[in-house]
Amino acid sequence: MIGLVELYSFIDYIQLEKNYSNLTIQEYRKDIEHFLHFLDGESVTNLNEVEYVHARLYVTALYEKKLARTSISRKISSIRSFYKFLHREFDIREDAFRSLYHPKKEERLPHFFYEEEMEKLFQGNEGDDPLSLRNMAILELLYATGIRVSELISIELSHIDKSYGVVRVMGKGRKERYVPIGDFALSAVEEYVEKSRPKLMKSTSHSFLFVNNRGAHLTARGVHYILNEMMKKASMHTTIFPHMLRHTFATHLLNNGADLRSVQELLGHSHLTSTQVYTHVTKEHLRKTYMNAHPRA
Known part of the structure; x- marks a missing residue:
């Protein structure tokens, strides 16, 4: 799978410098690994090759799996953060996900007790x-x-x-x-x-x-x-x-x-x-x- 070295560097960054919780780190890892597996399926061999069309195809695949909009939005945010880090640390282009819109959130009122x-x-x-x-x-x-x-x-x-x-x-x-x-x-x-x-x-x-x-x-x-x-x-x-x-x-x-x-x-x-x-x-x-x-x- 491509991008493993960069992923490990990103995990170290959010763990050591950003002090994210273990649960948040696990979510980031899971989201990014899912995206990297998708890139393998698309025969992308370098993270610098990722373009807007790949981002759109990925989000379309998520919708086809009938994921909740909140889950899709979270995955987009995770990948955006990953690419910002890649751009800063490895000079990898980050424009593929920059112009991608988050899906409109479903209006869900929180459940509570009277x-x-x-x-x-x-x-x-x-x-x-x-x-x-x-x-x-x-x-x-x-x-x-x-x-x-x-x-x-x-x-x-x-x-x-x-x-x-x-x-x-x-x-x-x-x-x-x-x-x-x-x-x-x-x-x-x-x-x-x-x-x-x-x-x-x-x-x-x-x-x-x-x-x-x-x-x-x-x-x-x-x-x-x-x-x-x-x-x-x-x-x-x-x-x-x-x-x-x-x-x-x-x-x-x-x-x-x-x-x-x-x-x-x-x-x-x-x-x-x-x-x-x-x-x-x-x-x-x-x-x-x-x-x-x-x-x-």
Whole structure:
């Protein structure tokens, strides 16, 4: 396959100089390798030979595979970044993808829970055994802070500041931020740390806040499993994934009067456009409320 040397150089660059997360690096590698395999099929033997026609053929092939527009857009962005790097480091032409338009994004509103649903989820999972206390702390913290699951599992004991009521979070691109924790979440975390975590730790020793039932560092897959079990325990049949609690956090803040800039900072979004999707959710919420409540709606 052509371009492997250049690909490895690019991976080193985004890992060592850009400090991208392992997940982001894997996505870049997968996207670029897919493109390089396509070039092999087109009998392209040199990255400098790639022209606009190859870029168009590649995107057409992606559409024929019925990939989502968001996936196609991500692949285009990955390859553009790769070619910018090639142009700077190896003097390879980058114009093939420069004039290629991203596909128009599908309008998808984020899924979230209503306040009544969250209350049912909390009430259905009360308990004083070690796993129930841990699970409640996870649920409370995700809902109270809107952090990503990758940020949640990276929290260490020292990252919780009880005196100021904040948690230190390492976000995308290794950007650090402090997020406030509400009283409910802080109490749940404190109770878990005092009564549950020591029992779950057993003979293991590490500083990560959340652990599994063997005392090992909790994984993202583990969090997903825990949340699904909590849904079953609360007799709720809606599908749940950790990001829904992030969506719920943002939506409830905006519904209750928070300004968009504050929500952007709390979520750790680099651009306001990433946060603005939640304004569509709140508008839809208002529309449904009006339709249900107004006598002549």
